[in-house]
Amino acid sequence: MFNTRSMSKLLVVASKDQLDGIVRELYRHHVFHIEDFVETEEEGYEGVKIGMPLPQASAVSTELLRIRAIVSAFGVARSDVVPERKESVSALSARIDAELPQIEAEVSDLVDRRNHLESAIRECETKIAELEPFVPVQVDLSLLRGYEQFSVLAGHIPAKVELPVPAEMYFSGDVSGNLLIAIVPNERLNEAEQFLFEAGFQSMPVPGEEGLAKDRIAWYTQEISRLRAEMEEVDEQVNARKEKHQTFLVACDELLTAEAERAEAPLRFATTDTTFVAEGWVPSENVEALTAALRSVTNGTAYIAEQDFDPVNDNVPIEFDNPDFSKPTEMLMDVYSRPQYTELDPTLLIAIVFPIFFGFILGDVGYGLVLLAMSLGLRRIITGGAGEKLLKVLRNASVSSIIFGVLYSEFLGFALPWEPIGINRHLNIGAEAHGHGPDIVLMLVVSAWAGILHITLGRLIHMRNARRMYKPGKHRNKVVFGQAGWILVMWGILFALWSMFELPLMPSFTGLSPIVAGMNIVTLLGAVMLIVGIVAIGQENSLELLELPTVMSHTLSYARLAAVGISSVAIAMVVNYIAIGMMIEPAMQDLSLMGVIFIIAGIIVFLLGHTLNTALGLLGGGLHSIRLHYVEFFTKFYLGRGKKYDPFGMIRKFTED
Amino acid sequence: MAVETMSVEVAEASARGLVAIGAGLAVGMAGLATAIAQYGIGTAAVGATAENKDIFGLVLVLTVIPETIVIFGLVVALLLLF
Structure with a gap:
């Protein structure tokens, strides 16, 4: 409860031909936290080296890369896929050989088509951008190029100019940056260019198109919409394939990830020419089962021994050991840092004190109910991991908030039909203020x-x-x-x-x-x-x-417990006073069109104000409570910096042996 | 020059006003001080977290340390007002 899970240090020594079997067994049990071997020059370690990956490693990695490429092309996320049933490893391996090449071909075909369409669209867009400045020119674009004796200069210019050389000129101020087209004889080209350069002329190529610029733009726009439609079709096909294959793909990913992790495990072991040594940590309660399993898989030829360790100085990996009630709070500990092996694990204390502080600050039945509904509702969307734990912490905190709300007799800043029990936080706000005001000193x-x-x-x-x-x-x-x-x-x-x-x-x-x-x-x-x-x-x-x-x-x-709470009550009461006391109530007495508008505005102020205050209350109540733990409480005793227990293996969702 | 006199009610009202101004100053200036302190720490903290995510807990603690200043201000203000 106040200790982290008891750990044992396990040493496994076996000959190298047992490597595959032992790694498989360790992976399957998912309890062995491997202590990475680091090569040293120390005496007694001569000839001991980091191991080589298993022979299948590179093949598996290649396969895995292929799968991941398909997965990312389809945009499949492992967390989105709901496993229907677990597939057996052997059946899945057979399917990988049989089906994967075909899926891969389909994917690459679709991806190619998509890329092709994308680049076609981009090309059309570039053409349109090139054509746009020439829209005012009411001349076939093919007339602007292909002369032997003359050169065509086209481009943007800040203002209209007169060329000092004989030239055919066209100027339009209708496009941004203005458009100037000048047709000059080749022998005077340099002179004309020099002049235009000094006038701030920015040259543009004449589009290689036939017909009016306006018509060509219309044609390209139509082309883009045709390509877009085609692309949507491709996307639909991609989605259809995704729906069809995603379970298979994530299962493959899982299988091959497991294979790859197993194949690379020897990189973390110490090896000699013929033997290997795996050192690691196992929760004490699992030692017996794991040892027995390893013995049976090696027919008793492996040397397995529990080693003594120094609980203080050896960096023992930490796994929390909490009752269900305080499990979600582990997330708040992980944000700070895990405890060390021998120090007291304060998770349970936080699980008790944090909601009390939160409730003391945000003691309001209304806000408590809103947060409770939020924490329960979001659990459908956020599942697993730290998010779910955080929601459970929020649930506990909001229940405490409701309890304190009953004591304080508060509902969204209004008084409930009874007098506050113990502490009164009602402020004298508004015309009907009465009573002695809040018990600040108390x-x-x-x-x-x-x-x-x-x-x-x-x-x-x-x-x-x-x-x-x-x-x-x-x-x-x-x-x-x-x-x-x-x-x-x-x-x-x-x-x-x-x-x-x-x-x-x-x-x-x-x-x-x-x-x-x-x-x-x-x-x-x-x-x-x-x-x-x-x-x-x-x-x-x-x-x-x-x-x-x-x-x-x-x-x-710790005075923040009182101060932050009072400010939250003050905001709630002010919102109520503005919305009801100043807007809705006066309008109700004399109902007119203006009155109705005031009532609606009052309701909006009410909703906005309380939404804001809920958010502030959540931030204020949550952050200040946890801060009191992190800064004021933890600095008195907590060392932290414990290493997270990260056992070799994975929780399999899609595959089974 | 005429000596200005005020009635007892006016004097009491202006005393209450001064108390309110004092409370406002206590919270406001303490808040500014906290903001200035957190500005520097917060910037460094975000930068450090971007480099190494593991120290988030530690830098959070460092960032919130100056918060105590404004709480003191708030406590002084509340004691003044009530």
Whole structure:
């Protein structure tokens, strides 16, 4: 529950001719996290090298490339395909040999046709672009080329000019950039070109077309639409083929990916001339089954042994081991980083505390229901992976939001028919405001309590981790006393405060009679705790003393629980006041055309405002709650940087042995 | 020069107004400070995440650290107002 799954280190040594069988078995069981072998020059490792891929590797990779090319040509996504039944590997292999060449030919034919059509369309579009400037010219385009004695200059020019050479000129300002066509005798061409260049002339080729530019454009446009229609036909054929073959293709992909991964596994093993060594991690509960399977597949000729390991310094892969309730929260842990093998896995704590913080911030029955509906509805669309886990976390959070909403008596910023239980967050907004306003101080004190307890818990976990991770001795004692010091400082300050001020929801010792210099016994106790605490922190690391102000700032940081929540209530109430109090209600009293418009506008304001506030509430409630965990809670104890457990093999959806 | 006098009600009203202005300044300026701090960290964080996705959690933590400033502002404002 608070520990990650217990792991064992397994060593498998066998002769090379057993390699294929053992790799197959390891792959099938999907529990062996391979520890990659790294070649070293160290003594004892002479002649030990990284293994070579199995002989079929290159053939399988080639096949896989072919399949992936088809898959990407069809645009098939593995996650979109719903497996109807699992196909047996042998039947599938036979089908690959029989059917794949034909599918490949079909695909390449369709892809070729599509590419061909695409380039034809592009060509037509280029032609149209070339023709467009010549639209104003009411002359057959073939008359603009093919002269022996004359040259035709055509192009854009900023303004109309008169050529200093005898020339036939045409100018139009109707196209963007203007059009100038000049027909000049060949012997004066250089002179004309020089002049035009200085006038900012940009030459264009005369299109090699017959007839008027306008007519040619019309013809090409028609051609494009014909080609587009043809392309749609090809796309339909592609889709039809995709529908027909996609299950087969993803199954092939799965089969060959598995083959390729198996064939390349020896690259991660250590080998000598005749033997190989596979080292890896297996969840302790799976060791027996895997060992037995490996023994049976090798007829007992493989050497399989569990090895001792150092749980702290060996980089043990981490697999969470949580009850169903806190499984989705693992996703929030993965965003930060997995715990180390020996440290406490705080997933369950987050699974409990995160929804409480979220509900405390966004305590509103209305928003809670919206988010609950959203999290349940989106589960049909987002399945599997981190997305699904996130939705489950959101579901828990929104349930908590509804519960807090009932306590706060809030529904989209309106009051429910009962008085708030415990804490009142209703602000005095609008003309009918009544009541004493929100219990800000009460909320701040509750938040401070949340911070005090949360941080103390974090420090206690650090002490527990230190006892687990360090050998008994000076270092461990220093760490434990250091953490105790932090707790003493925080509670010492609290005792001192309690003896001087009366605070709601906190014990008060102001009534006790002073003993020395106006300080009563609790003040003195607080002062002693503070000093002892500072000494304890200092003996661990004197630089840590610089961090002392965080005792205050981290605790006060929990005030966001109250503050963000209140701002969300304020937005909701303001939206209600604008929409109903200022727009709908006055319009209802005197119904006219203008009134109806106001009512509609009011409804729009209401919907928009609450949509925005739901989004803000989700962001505010979610991010601030998780931030309190990541920044204020985790920095007290959490090391993280655990390596993810990634067993060799895959979860097969489409194939079976 | 005439000495301006104000009635008790006016004085109370203007005191409430000053409290509101103070609260606004507390939130607004703390918010600006947070924004300035997050601007630098956020830019670097996005760049770093683009290089290496694994450090997203860490840079998220670094980015939200200055948020505490505006929360302090908000707390001061709420205490002023209520």
